[in-house]
Each structure stands twice: as C-alpha cells, then as structure tokens.
Amino acid sequence: MSTGAPLLSVVALAVATEEDPRYHDPRRSRDTEDMAGLFGGWDTAREDEGDGLLAAYLASVAQYSGAPPSDLRMLTAPPDGEDIARTALSRLGPPPGPQPFVLVQASADRDMLSAALPRLVHESRWPVTEDLGLTHLGDLGGTAVVGLVSWWADARSGATALVVDQPLFALAGALPARLTAVALRFGDGDGPLHVLDQGEGRPPPGADRSFHGPGACGGWPELHHALHHDELRPDDRILVRCGAQEQRSWVLLRRTASALGEGR
Amino acid sequence: MTITMSRVAVRVPDGRDGVDEILARYDRPRAERRLFTRIYGLRTSPVLCAGESLLEQLLDAGREALAGRRTALVLYGHTLLVQPFGHHDEFVSEIRDRLALPGVPVYGISRINCASVLRGADLADRFLSRPSAAPEDTVLVLGGDQGSMGDMSRVIPGVAVCGDAAAAFVMGREGTDHRGRYRYLGGAAARDDRFHRNLRMTPEESRAFGAACVEGMAGVVDAALERTGLRRDEVDWIMPHMSNAFVWRAVGGALGIPMERICLDLLPDQGHLFGVDALTALDHADRTGRLRPGQRCVLAAQGMGAYFQAAVVEVTDDAP
Numbered sequence: 001m002s003t004g005a006p007l008l009s010v011v012a013l014a015v016a017t018e019e020d021p022r023y024h025d026p027r028r029s030r031d032t033e034d035m036a037g038l039f040g041g042w043d044t045a046r047e048d049e050g051d052g053l054l055a056a057y058l059a060s061v062a063q064y065s066g067a068p069p070s071d072l073r074m075l076t077a078p079p080d081g082e083d084i085a086r087t088a089l090s091r092l093g094p095p096p097g098p099q100p101f102v103l104v105q106a107s108a109d110r111d112m113l114s115a116a117l118p119r120l121v122h123e124s125r126w127p128v129t130e131d132l133g134l135t136h137l138g139d140l141g142g143t144a145v146v147g148l149v150s151w152w153a154d155a156r157s158g159a160t161a162l163v164v165d166q167p168l169f170a171l172a173g174a175l176p177a178r179l180t181a182v183a184l185r186f187g188d189g190d191g192p193l194h195v196l197d198q199g200e201g202r203p204p205p206g207a208d209r210s211f212h213g214p215g216a217c218g219g220w221p222e223l224h225h226a227l228h229h230d231e232l233r234p235d236d237r238i239l240v241r242c243g244a245q246e247q248r249s250w251v252l253l254r255r256t257a258s259a260l261g262e263g264r
Numbered sequence: 265m266t267i268t269m270s271r272v273a274v275r276v277p278d279g280r281d282g283v284d285e286i287l288a289r290y291d292r293p294r295a296e297r298r299l300f301t302r303i304y305g306l307r308t309s310p311v312l313c314a315g316e317s318l319l320e321q322l323l324d325a326g327r328e329a330l331a332g333r334r335t336a337l338v339l340y341g342h343t344l345l346v347q348p349f350g351h352h353d354e355f356v357s358e359i360r361d362r363l364a365l366p367g368v369p370v371y372g373i374s375r376i377n378c379a380s381v382l383r384g385a386d387l388a389d390r391f392l393s394r395p396s397a398a399p400e401d402t403v404l405v406l407g408g409d410q411g412s413m414g415d416m417s418r419v420i421p422g423v424a425v426c427g428d429a430a431a432a433f434v435m436g437r438e439g440t441d442h443r444g445r446y447r448y449l450g451g452a453a454a455r456d457d458r459f460h461r462n463l464r465m466t467p468e469e470s471r472a473f474g475a476a477c478v479e480g481m482a483g484v485v486d487a488a489l490e491r492t493g494l495r496r497d498e499v500d501w502i503m504p505h506m507s508n509a510f511v512w513r514a515v516g517g518a519l520g521i522p523m524e525r526i527c528l529d530l531l532p533d534q535g536h537l538f539g540v541d542a543l544t545a546l547d548h549a550d551r552t553g554r555l556r557p558g559q560r561c562v563l564a565a566q567g568m569g570a571y572f573q574a575a576v577v578e579v580t581d582d583a584p
Contacts, residue, residue, distance in 0.1 A: 056413050060348040103375055106352060108345035117375040118460035118569040130453060132383060133375025136340065138353025147369055151394040152387065169351075200367070 007155050008146075009191025010184055010253065012261030014091035015221045016084040018179040023073035023170055026058060061169045071172050075179075077110055085116070085164050088181035089124055092160065095185065098127035099157045102148065104134045104141040105164040106216060120162070129157070139243030141165075141216035142182065143251045146198045149186050158187040165215040182220040185261060192227075192258040193238070195251065203250040207239035218242025218249075227260055267389050268444020269577060270434040272547040273328035275321040276427075276534060280308040281412070283425045283535060290415045296422065304508030307532040309427035311412045318410040318430060319349045323362050325432035326406055330363065333441075335434065336401040337391055338363075338370040341381030343426075343538040343567065344409045344417050345374065363404075377567025378505065379453070381407030381431070381539030382575050385563075386451040388435040402436035409538040420536075420568070421463075422470065424507040429537040431544060445550070446577035449494075449560070452487035454572040456480055462568050473570065477511060480572040482518040485562055488574035500559040502526040503545040505566045507536050527554075539565060546577075555579045 062069045078084075085103070101121060109116045121128045137144050145161045153159035166179040186195075197204060209232060211219030219240040226232055238253040283306040287297045300306050312318065322340070338359055349355045356370040373380045373387065388403035408430030411418035418426050436442030459465060459473045489496060496519055504512050504526055512526050527545040529552075537544060542563035549555050556579060563575040 054414070056348075057346050061351055064351045064354065106350075108350075112346070113463040115375070115377070115460050115462040115569040118455065118457035118571075121455070122457035122460050128455075131376070131455065132373055132380075132387075135342070135345065135372030135374045136350060136353060136355040136370070137372070138356070140353055140356065144369065144371070148371060151391055151396075 007189050008150050008195040009187050009189055010193040010195065011158065011187040011191035012092060012185040013220065013224050013227075014088050014183045015224045016087035016091060016181045018078055018082070018084050018166075020177060021166070021179050022076045022079065023175050024076055026054065026072065026074040027069065065171060067171055072169050073172050073175060075110055075166060075168050075170075084166065084179055084181040085120060085162060086123065088183040089120065089162060092183035092185060094124070094126050095158065095160055097157060098129045100130040100153050100159045101126070101128045102132055102134060102145060102159065102161045103164065104137065104145045104161060104216065105166070106135060106138050106141060107166065107168040110166070110168070137216065139214075139216055139218070140200065140249045142218045142220055142242040143198055143240065143249040146195055146251050150195070153186060155186075155188040158185060160185050163216050163220070165217045180215065180217040180221060182217045182224070184220070190258060192256055192260045193253045194256060196237070196254055197252040198250070200249045203239055203241065204252055206237060207252065208236040210239040210241065212241040214244050216242060265393065266438040267392050267435060267448045268438045268442065268580065269385070269446040269448055270329055271445045271550065272543045273325040273432045274540070274544050274547045275325045275408075275430040276310050276537070276544065277312050277316055277321070277429070279311040279313040280533070281311045283307060283309055286415065286418060286425055290419050292419070292421065300425065300508070304510055305528075305531050306425060306508060306535045309411070309418070309425050309535045310429055310537065312410060312428045317348070318408060318428060319358060321430035322406050322408055322432070323358070325430045326359070326363055326404055329432035329434045330404060333402065333434075335365060335368060335404040336398070337388070337403045338365065338368055338406065339373050339384040339387055339403060340370065340406040341373045341384040341539050342407065342409050343374065343377045343380060344411070344413070346413065346417060347410065348413065376571040377569055378539045379565045379567035379571035379573035381405070382451065382542065382563055382565045382573040383453060385435065385448065385575050386453065386573070389448055389451070392435060392437060399437055399439060400441040402434050402442055404432065404434055406430070406432045407540045407543065411538065420507075424536040426536050426538055427534055429534070429540050429544065431540040433543070445580060446561070447580055449492040449576040449578055450488060451573065451575040452484050452491055454480055454484045454487065456570045459568070459570040476570060477566060478514040478518055480570060481505070481511070481515045481564060481566055484572035484574045485519060485564055488562060488576050492576045494560060494576065496520060498560060499562050500525065501549060501555070501561040503542040503549070503561050503563045504528065505536075505564050506531050506534070506541040506545070507566070541565065557581045
C-alpha cells in the first residue's frame with residue numbers, strides 16, 4: 001500500500017494486557033465449566049472415535065504446530081472476568097462520530113458460544129456504522145488492517161480497529177507471558193501519525209524510530225509507550241513491525257505536530 | 265464505472281448426511297427433528313468425504329473463478345472460527361502459493377457469521393471503486409465452511425443444519441480485462457446486536473431473535489433495493505439464505521414477494537451452507553436456464569449475532 005499524499009492518520013491508540021494468562025491441558029478437563037464455555041462441551045457424537053469438534057480442532061492444531069496433542073495447552077477464561085478487548089476499547093474512548101469498527105483476531109474466542117464482535121459493539125454503545133472481523137492474518141494482522149482501513153473507511157469519518165492477540169492454544173513450556181489488545185483510531189490526514197506506507201518483507205530504509213514486537217500487536221504497544229512519554233519528535237519517520245520474523249510486516253508512519261487523541 | 269461479478273464457481277461435495285440422522289446424533293428432541301424435516305423442508309446436508317478438504321475445495325473454486333488471471337485482492341468470507349487451516353496465517357500462504365498470487369493481500373472476513381461472504385462482495389465493490397484503483401484490478405471473493413468438523417458447529421438448534429461447501433467469484437470493472445455475468449448494482453448491511461449472546465441466548469431471547477430475523481432480512485432487502493433505485497416488483501429473483509423454508513415464507517410475506525420467485529430448489533438436498541447459500545442458488549438458477557439478461561436478483565444472507573446482508577445483481581448478456 002502506497003498512499004502517496006497522507007490521507008490517513010492514526011489519531012489515537014490504547015493498549016490492554018493480561019499478564020500470565022492461564023492455560024490448561026484440554027484433555028484433562030473436558031467436563032469443566034471452562035470447556036463448556038469454549039465449545040459447549042465435547043460432542044457426544046462418535047466421541048470414542050475422537051470425532052468431536054474439540055478433538056478435531058486439537059488434532060489440527062497439533063498437526064499445524066508439529067507437536068503432539070499432549071503438549072497443547074488451551075487458554076482459560078480470565079480469572080477476574082476482565083476482557084482485554086473491552087478494556088482496550090474503553091481506554092481508547094468513544095469515536096467523535098459514527099464510524100466503522102474492525103476486530104482483528106487470528107484465533108477463535110475463549111467463549112465460542114457467544115459472538116464477540118456484536119457483543120463489543122453492543123456493550124460499547126458506540127455509533128458503529130459497520131463492523132466486521134479480520135481473520136487468518138496471524139502476525140500480519142496489526143499492519144494488514146492499516147491496508148484495509150485505507151480503502152474501506154472514509155477518512156473523514158475515520159475508523160476504529162481492535163487488534164487482539166490471545167492465542168487459544170500454546171505449547172506447554174512456551175506459554176505466552178502476556179495477552180495483548182491494541183485499539184487504533186484512524187482519521188484523516190490531520191492526525192498526529194500520518195500513515196505513509198504499509199507492506200510485508202523488507203521495510204523502507206531511513207526510519208528514525210523502529211518499534212517491533214511479537215504477534216499481531218507487534219510494535220504498537222512500544223509506540224504507545226513512546227508517544228505517552230513524549231519520546232517522538234515532529235517529522236520522525238516511525239516504523240512499526242509485527243511478528244516474530246524481523247522484517248515480516250510493517251507500517252511506516254510520520255509524527256506530526258498534532259496532539260495525540262484520547263487513549264490511555 | 266460498472267462493477268460486475270463473474271459466474272460463481274461452486275464446490276459442493278457429493279457426500280450427504282441425513283438431517284434427521286445428524287439431529288438424532290446431536291440428541292435433539294424428536295419434535296425438533298420432525299420440525300426440521302417436515303416443516304423446514306430439510307432432508308440432507310453435504311459433507312466432505314475421506315480425502316476431501318475444505319481448503320482444497322476453496323482453492324479449486326478460486327482457480328476456476330480466476331481462470332488463470334491475476335487479482336489485486338482476495339477476500340475469504342467464512343462463519344466458523346474453528347477451522348483446520350485457521351491457526352495462524354497459513355491460509356494466506358496457501359492462497360498466494362497455490363493460486364500463484366504472490367504478495368496479493370488476503371483477508372479472512374468473519375465474525376459477522378453467515379453474512380460474511382456477501383459482505384465480501386460489498387467490500388470488493390468498494391475496493392474497486394476507490395480513487396486509486398487501476399482499471400484492471402479485480403477481487404477474488406471466496407466463501408465456505410466445514411460444518412462437519414463436529415456436530416457442535418453443524419447444528420443451530422431450532423434453526424438449521426449446516427453443510428460443507430465452497431464458492432468463489434471474481435469482481436472487477438467491466439472492460440477488456442474483466443467480463444462479468446452479473447452487474448453488481450449495490451448492497452446493504454444491517455446489524456441487530458441485541459442477539460450477541462448467540463448460542464447462549466435464553467428461550468425468550470431466541471423467540472425474539474426469530475421475529476427479528478424476519479424483520480431484519482426483509483429490512484435489508486428493502487435497504488439494498490432503495491440503494492439501487494429499484495422497487496420490490498422489479499425484483500425477478502430472491503436468492504436466499506437457506507436456513508429453512510419457514511423463514512422464507514415469512515420474509516416473502518413481509519416483502520410481498522411470491523414464493524415462486526424465491527429460489528429454494530436446493531433446500532431439501534443441501535440445506536444451509538453457511539455464507540454461500542445465495543451464491544449456490546444463483547449458480548443453480550443460471551445453470552438450469554432460469555435467468556435471462558436484464559433480470560434482477562437479490563442475494564440475501566443472515567448471520568448469528570445478528571447480521572443481515574443483501575446484494576442486488578442484474579444478469580447481463582452472456583460472458584465468456
């Protein structure tokens with residue numbers, strides 16, 4: 001995506017995390033409430049043959065990760081019921097007017113029986129014109145969403161994007177120390193962070209600052225920290241990269257003199 | 265600028281499971297089983313057989329729709345979030361590698377459930393209409409799910425049994441690089457987020473949801489017609505979301521559109537195929553010679569949550 005003139009800006013961002021999330025062995029807790037919350041219980045159908053939805057999903061996760069199912073751990077409900085998606089949106093605050101909303105999340109939800117997107121819209125009571133979810137992006141999510149917003153949303157009304165990185169499954173011994181959600185509000189070219197370009201592979205040279213992190217949220221939390229500690233100067237070219245591989249996907253921004261919007 | 269859609273490449277597996285058999289296995293009450301088969305008109309549901317996979321069906325449909333041409337964007341509308349190829353970004357790699365589309369942006373579109381595929385058409389229309397669009401740009405829209413991964417993902421209690429299928433089409437600006445079969449006239453979307461509890465809804469909420477579905481579906485069809493400047497009596501066909509026949513008797517009544525203009529032929533054999541119902545109905549009507557140039561079709565879909573989506577297309581003179 002090459003935008004040419006800066007028509008799109010990031011006008012506000014907010015971050016929420018859950019530290020030391022709880023994962024458990026799904027094969028040992030099939031009758032627990034957590035399991036019922038995730039998949040409505042095991043399928044009774046052909047259960048002995050391992051043909052239930054959860055069994056099938058576990059097998060496919062194991063195949064994908066190259067690890068035996070016994071090494072897989074599944075995310076449980078947050079201990080305090082706090083939802084990082086909701087918290088990030090709350091910290092971002094409501095939009096200035098009606099605008100679209102996009103939820104970016106590669107994995108399935110902790111609660112598979114309810115629908116996360118309309119729940120977030122319903123609970124926020126924000127004037128959301130259109131909402132949708134982006135899937136299958138993995139670590140690309142935090143940057144690819146900028147490409148979508150550049151043509152999906154009217155820059156005058158802006159858009160809100162919520163990137164949630166909370167893997168439903170992880171390998172025992174390599175469990176994530178933190179789950180992260182980043183809420184981004186986009187607006188027109190008058191904002192504090194102009195979007196200059198976005199892509200995959202080798203990023204353009206000459207960035208003054210670079211922020212990088214794992215997963216779909218990538219370097220956005222570090223950028224958020226730097227902004228709120230006033231570490232960036234006007235005209236700084238800022239690179240945000242997402243994913244474990246250093247040059248995987250990126251967004252190039254330019255800091256302007258405009259003040260950052262709401263968002264804690 | 266005229267945006268058109270190619271013919272739809274449909275992949276419905278040959279395997280069938282009996283709806284009654286699925287419901288019995290899922291421990292649904294006998295009264296509900298009778299409701300599904302006798303009132304809803306559902307007999308069988310397509311199922312992938314050994315050696316078949318949804319990914320291959322999607323790739324195959326995508327390949328047919330592209331017909332060797334490149335595309336600028338791929339949108340994959342789907343309902344289920346539990347998929348055998350949905351763990352990270354492996355689907356993006358598969359699409360790029362196996363459809364020879366290196367570097368092309370690929371987005372999974374979901375969380376609006378079965379409205380996601382027709383939403384893909386609406387997104388494609390906007391992508392192609394953006395100021396920086398090149399005349400030769402096209403968008404490949406893919407859709408489909410595998411309900412048979414487990415019965416939990418296959419049965420919406422009281423509403424539908426969901427089958428395995430995939431579909432694909434290409435949208436682009438009508439011209440030398442792209443000749444479409446259907447002119448895309450416009451679409452509309454609606455949301456009723458009171459029903460976000462989805463499968464956790466109470467019986468009272470479920471009853472209210474049933475009524476809201478009829479209202480929502482009729483409303484989004486009207487909204488799409490208004491956006492395209494058409495009246496209800498100018499619609500030749502409704503290509504419906506095929507949850508069940510009962511819903512469409514009510515929606516047809518609410519819209520004043522007779523049942524013979526609602527293409528439900530595939531309902532007994534295929535039932536509900538998540539987000540690709542309307543596309544399979546459109547393809548079926550075309551293949552059986554029912555569509556004539558100039559006819560207007562409304563494609564309609566509904567997603568749990570609740571979401572509603574409609575698209576209005578006009579049949580063109582034939583395309584290669």
